[in-house]
Amino acid sequence: MPLLGTPISRLACLKQLSQSGDWRSQERVILEETVVPLPSQHAAQFLCYTPHTPSGRAGRMERMDGTMKRKKTVLVVVAHADDMEFMAAGTVARFVEERGYDVYEYILTDNSRGSYRLSREELIRVSAEEAVAAGEILGLREVRLAGYPDGELDRVEPYVLRGKVMAMVREVKADIVMSWDPFAPYEDHPDHRAVAMAT
Numbered sequence: 024m025p026l027l028g029t030p031i032s033r034l035a036c037l038k039q040l041s042q043s044g045d046w047r048s049q050e051r052v053i054l055e056e057t058v059v060p061l062p063s064q065h066a067a068q069f070l071c072y073t074p075h076t077p078s079g080r081a082g083r084m085e086r087m088d089g090t091m092k093r094k095k096t097v098l099v100v101v102a103h104a105d106d107m108e109f110m111a112a113g114t115v116a117r118f119v120e121e122r123g124y125d126v127y128e129y130i131l132t133d134n135s136r137g138s139y140r141l142s143r144e145e146l147i148r149v150s151a152e153e154a155v156a157a158g159e160i161l162g163l164r165e166v167r168l169a170g171y172p173d174g175e176l177d178r179v180e181p182y183v184l185r186g187k188v189m190a191m192v193r194e195v196k197a198d199i200v201m202s203w204d205p206f207a208p209y210e211d212h213p214d215h216r217a218v219a220m221a222t
Contacts, residue, residue, distance in 0.1 A: 097126040098197035100188055100222045102176060102214035104134045104154035104168075111201060112161060119162035127195045128158055128166045131184065131218055136173040167191070176217035184221035 097118055099107050107128055118124040134150035135143045151168055158166035169187055171179060192200060205219035
């Protein structure tokens with residue numbers, strides 16, 4: 024809930040951090056501006072955000088009055104191990120780095136197609152390893168694979184896929200869910216459309 028009151032500057036925010044002892048040289052402090060409507064004017068309220076640090080201390084968002092803003096959880100639901108990286112890796116990286124959100128990726132297929140050089144078994148293994156490695160680079164909390172056959176999600180009953188997605192949403196308590204747009208023009212991959220409709 025935005026707080027009404029006197030607008031504060033970025034300089035004042037940094038000054039308060041340095042005086043309170045929360046300022047640490049190894050941490051980046053990112054300031055996020057929120058416009059707050061007042062009865063007669065608009066005032067800017069700034070949030071001071073301390074992201075995850077190399078020491079592994081959890082990030083937090085703190086309002087200038089000392090109250091905490093709850094960190095959000097994001098679930099990305101995709102068909103294949105490279106879908107998120109191609110379509111939304113920049114957004115996901117910013118969620119993690121700039122906002123401190125917990126991001127989970129749920130990949131519904133086993134990624135067993137798409138290579139003429141690797142066997143099906145090798146491709147499943149390598150794709151899973153690459154997905155986990157990419158998730159570590161982006162700072163994801165978890166990468167989970169459902170293991171449905173690649174290219175055959177349209178053969179799975181929609182209510183089954185929807186149930187899997189809803190179970191994951193409930194498990195991680197997602198505030199934001201990202202997936203394919205089921206009505207995107209020129210998107211004719213059956214797996215992408217199946218995931219989109221289920222999500």
